[in-house]
Amino acid sequence: MKKYDTLVKNAAGRTVPEEINGRKHVPFQGVGKHRPQGRKHAPLIPTSLDYPADGNKTVASLREALEKAGLQDGMTISTHHHLRNGDLVSNEIFKHASEMGVKNLVWFPSAAFPCNAPVIDYLEDGTLNRIEGSMNGPLGKYCSEGRMTGTAVLRSHGGRYQAIQDGEIKVDIAVIATPTADPFGNGNAVDGPSACGVLGYSLADYQYADKVIVVTDNLVDFPCIPMQIEGNFVDYVVVVDKIGIPEKIVSGTTRITNSPDRLLIAQLTSQFCLETGILKDRGCFQFGAGGTSLAIGHDFHQILKEKNWKARFAFGGSTQYMVDMIRDDVMDYILDAQAFDLEAVRSVRENPNHYPVSIFHAYDFHSKGNYTTMMDIVILGATEVDINFNGNVVTHSDGYLLHGIGGWQNCLHAKCTILPIPLFRDRIPVIKDEVTTLCGPGELIDVIVTERGIAVNPRRQDLLDRLKHTGLPIKTIEELKNEAEKICGKPEKPVLDDEIVAAIKWVDGTVIDAVRKVNP
């Protein structure tokens, strides 16, 4: 018998499991259709009397903290990817768990990176049952090949928050790598050798987890100011030599792409934003740290300056390019959940207009409103899109799960979602008849910008009307797809196994798609 005997077709027409890791899940109902009712999950009631009166919660080692937190079989452990590919803490947790003989843990990271590849050993020896989180690189490959015991569950950043609040995920122990902390557990990311600027992904975890462990390599006397993490939620503080490798946490500098093809895509994108009037005075936008996105941000900066306009705010991930906009007085604020380079870290430390926030504010389904819906423009990527504008960000066209969802799904709710992507990568066309994995419904994706033309979702007649006399290369998405296939040939679909290795959640907690095992 297969792991899944109850498969259903969801509202997007994708076949998904109803039961995942022994628990029932709701299949995707359509955008905005699923509204969980009742009360939010709550953590255990702590009593202040049980905590040291002198405020000193330090313990000698991570192992001791895990033992005191009551680590045992089957627990869910959450971590955060603020230290990105320089994270030295997550792997340690499972090394200790393995040595303690604990089995069947669930790792609930906001994202895992190639540096977390050693965790494969603990998936192999049974310490871990599965990962529920975005897996970039080697762990994704491992999962794709069907080698993980349990089924992976991928959620957006906002969806992670929602899952905790809905009680779908109960975090037993949250381990928060914190670049600077005091013995009470207050912490921040603006100081210390592993400074990463912001800790925007950890709020739900430390507010809702039964036990919270702060791990730092820069202990300061109480109070640690600013308090990005509030010690009142923290059980134990562990001091280690190093929580991260600085040069792998943030880039020294993030850089605009050098590729003339990508610069062209960026230029078409910014021209599109200008001509349609969505880039405007007092507006707001979000663009990431990829080379093309940065080029777009740079163009926005030039346009704002030229027009004597001022953006009200940008939502981070922040980079030096965003920081420059504040410095050059073409933007008022950066609201930031993560900083990508040293200049951004410096800015969040020194500039009050560069304000750290949690993804709760921007993305959480159960927050009373999201920043993201206010955004005029959001620039995103995708591994694939299809002729119905559906998007895929997790799998490649050969079926391999190699990326996480990140905030991508959450950002789709912006006023205008733009995907600047090359029409084909090497020989692989990006526009398909149907995406390999559905991560975002086409009704939320507005514009695809490629080097060979721009496709606007027919639902956005308002944008199309404004483009009539602009001279921009507007094409239908079918025309773009045919153009790529004329150059590359028509790609074959991967032949995948029936076995489901991962479920993809929508922002509301429903199952939007499932990832099938790859036959290597």
Place this chain on the structure above:
Amino acid sequence: MEDRVKNASAGNYGEGIRSDCHVEISLKDTGGIDLDLKSKVAVMFGKAIREQVLEMARFFRLQHAGIRIMDSGALPFVIAARLEAAIKKLITSSNDYLLPELKENKQATPKDRKRISRLYIPGNAPHLMINAGIHKPDGIIFDLEDAVAPDKKYEARFLVRNALRNLNLYGAEKMVRVNQFPKSLDDLDHIVPHFVNLILVPKCESKEEILEINQKIASLNPAHRVWLMPIIESALGIIHSFEIATAADNIAAMAIGLEDYTADLGIQRTSTGKESFYARSHIVNACKAARIQAIDSVYSDVANTEGLKETVLESKSLGFDGMGCIHPRQIAIIHEHFAPSSRELEKAKKIFLAFREASEKGLGVVSLGTKMIDPPVVKQAKNTIDMAVSRGMLPENWLKEEKQ
């Protein structure tokens, strides 16, 4: 039986190489075709690649061979070129394996077509070829000469031939820089029958080279007019430039190559360009006397956009009609600064309007204010306006708008 070569390879594979493949063939006596394919795109295109390889093996009557392909996502025209080059290193065949030619690529170009920017693309670098056209240079030069290593010259010819036929250049004029005479004659076999619009003749020093090249071109019976652009790159070339420019009526333009020219003089090329002022002026003069386009050398510091801009402005003021580029990011700068300035454009419009008014009134003499305007000035004004329209600086119906 005499010993013959049994192994051959073509193409590239390795770190940093994209959209290319390396093909290795060893001829065998038995066993049929044994294809070992490692491809980055195997899941999506493995079957298509296999079919293509087997079809080509049949085409060249290859019966027993080991074929090893390492592919980093090469497009079909690249795979075909690599395979054909490797096969032809092993067997003699007068057949060419040609994919169906794109109909967009069968466009002839007029002699006086605009050639403000022409982008050099190394003739053996598929990943640079594929997107060359999207940057909208006036012309794209597939370079078989200096940009190709000596041991790759043979395979580059097949790649360039296939690119001419199967790669959409989105309206750019298709140009090839052949090797220096007389090697250029062998290059012509691979490009003239495949709708090349213009051939750049490097290090040209005499009228005779042009005549021999034209003779060879004629013998290949091209279906369209093939233009020539000699490149003058030596002191002797400069002296002979007018003779070269007027050697044949298919010479559409003449260019200067300053790297080789300064080397020939035994001097350094400087940023001020003082040392080449004479040569550049001489070329412009020879071209104008021959009624062809004068094309300036490339500006080789890609990162220095300010320097490029200054060079373009100087080039334009000397009388050049265009210049080469070695990177797509130079194209927009070249177009922008070769294009008429707003002052030039306003003046041109006034002259043209005065001419129209005079013609409508049946006046023989055109005047603007107190100045009389000669026909060549009117023609130049019209050229300026046409260029502004083609660059989107002026709407096509500007005349109508002007009248309102």
